[in-house]
Amino acid sequence: MPKSKLSRSPPPPINISSLKYESYNDNRGDAYGVRLTFTELASHNSESSTIMSEQVQIPESFTVQIIKFPEPMSFRYTSKFTNYYKFLYENKANHNNILRIVHFSETVLSLRQIKELRNKLPKITFLESFLRKDAFFPCNLLKHEEYWGTLDSWILDNSPLSKLQLAQNPLRLMELLKLQVGIVQGLLDGLTYLHRDLNFVHGSIGPEDIVFASPHSKLPVKLFFGGNRLGVWQGLWEEFYSKEGTMEGDIFAAGITIMQITQLLSSPIKHYTGSGYGSPNFVRVEEHALIANVKELIIGMTPSLGRNESAIPRIIKIEDAKLQIRCSQEVKNKSEMEAEEEEYKLETGQNNVDMVARLANLIEDPEGHVWLKHLTFYGDPLGKGPLAL
Structure with a gap:
């Protein structure tokens, strides 16, 4: 059989500009929150049109934090990180000496989506190097005002x-x-x-x-x-x-x-x-x-x-x-x-x-x-x- 018959066709590229949030909870209850679903702009049926109306735009300047559970130190760090930015964002913190949070949301991404994000978005941070295959991972989408040096x-x-x-x-x-x-x-x-x-x-x-x-x-x-x-x-x-x-x-x-x-x-x-x-x-x-x-x-x-x-x-x-x-x-x-x-x-x-x-x-x-x-x-x-x- 020709080699081309054996090889799988590559998955279609993910369009970062077209997103939809939907509820997600895996069967073990480990990962929960909101799943980030990608849709294809090429589709024109009514279902896709409905999805498109709920899309969320992610500018390339967003920082994506990928979180892996349930290691204790990682969980403590990421929980505090999440709580800090979520609190400031939800309470509309506004002070001259506090870095302003433009957007914060919690989502869940699949490994495939994470890989696509790594290629599409330059500012992506992995808090853990090794990720399980074929799994979903909680993550934060964060955007804050610019700063120059620490x-x-x-x-x-x-x-x-x-x-x-x-x-x-x-x-x-x-x-x-x-x-x-x-x-x-x-x-x-x-x-x-x-x-x-x-x-x-x-x-x-x-x-x-x-x-x-x-x-x-x-x-x-x-x-x-x-x-x-x-x-x-x-x-x-x-x-x-x-x-x-x-x-x-x-x-x-x-x-x-x-x-x-x-x-x-x-x-x-x-x-x-x-x-x-x-x-x-x-x-x-x-x-x-x-x-x-x-x-x-x-x-x-x-x-x-x-x-x-x-x-x-x-x-x-x-x-x-x-x-x-x-x-x-x-x-x-x-x-x-x-x-x-x-x-x-x-x-x-x-x-x-x-x-x-x-x-x-x-x-x-x-x-x-x-x-x-x-x-x-x-x-x-x-x-x-x-x-x-």
């Missing part, structure tokens, strides 16, 4: 800059300081909107979950849900985070994020648990030239990490985290910053962060400084080597 990339780009380098370029320094103020204020305002106005827990606050609205001005920054820190905060600060996250956990994570923003700490932070993470470290919370209360703010938001935490009021509600901006007369000039840098070098032997960590075991807190303890950094904080004892 905060973690910005911190990484700027973290190698030392105080002395910045002091030698006053214009660059002031630009950086003002941008840090705007980023911190945007984080606080966005989180306040979620907590106070929507009564909603974010659950994954970190530099990876903050994006820039513009490639030029950067501001305003906007919160979205990347989910990268969900397991870190939940597993290591259980007194603050439940599986669903808590407002106290959001505040705690935001405090650590503010420290990363104002001190340009680019490395991921994980809690020291006593085994497997190396020795505990002590991280100095530094003054900020424009934010007068940055130390009190960070310690108040991270109560279990401050050595002198009893002297600083704990921040219970995110709306109580207010920035105190210094007036222009209080901002240090170039010569003052250079003198402070030289003095710091003489005191510590070098302006290296890991030297500060070593000194933490030998001296009490110097006046004017606050230390956070039991933090372990992975990578090279400030681009100057690992912060390990």
Whole structure:
């Protein structure tokens, strides 16, 4: 028999612009929601015309999230991801510091349809690499406003800059300081909107979950849900985070994020648990030239990490985290910053962060400084080597 007789004809291409939703529940009850059904535009019968009238247009800029159940970690991540975007979309969240959700819907796709989507839509994310054959999979169709870069990339780009380098370029320094103020204020305002106005827990606050609205001005920054820190905060600060996250956990994570923003700490932070993470470290919370209360703010938001935490009021509600901006007369000039840098070098032997960590075991807190303890950094904080004892 000729080869052509044995080979199957390829399935017709799926027309992404023609879709219909219909109820779906498989016989095991595992996958449920709404099935995304494709129709062919070439058909002209009455049935197809009825289907066509219910079609949903999917622009190519949509992000398609494919979810596989029921692995526990995958389910927890994807459930939180789904809840976040679904909640914001259904409640028509509208705030200058929250990434706006244009469309969100839950569907079910077959493996064949998924493969077609992968070829048709460039922005498609698989949360699991291996999919069962001939099965249906829940997925999310998500579209949000555009953004330009994430905060973690910005911190990484700027973290190698030392105080002395910045002091030698006053214009660059002031630009950086003002941008840090705007980023911190945007984080606080966005989180306040979620907590106070929507009564909603974010659950994954970190530099990876903050994006820039513009490639030029950067501001305003906007919160979205990347989910990268969900397991870190939940597993290591259980007194603050439940599986669903808590407002106290959001505040705690935001405090650590503010420290990363104002001190340009680019490395991921994980809690020291006593085994497997190396020795505990002590991280100095530094003054900020424009934010007068940055130390009190960070310690108040991270109560279990401050050595002198009893002297600083704990921040219970995110709306109580207010920035105190210094007036222009209080901002240090170039010569003052250079003198402070030289003095710091003489005191510590070098302006290296890991030297500060070593000194933490030998001296009490110097006046004017606050230390956070039991933090372990992975990578090279400030681009100057690992912060390990």
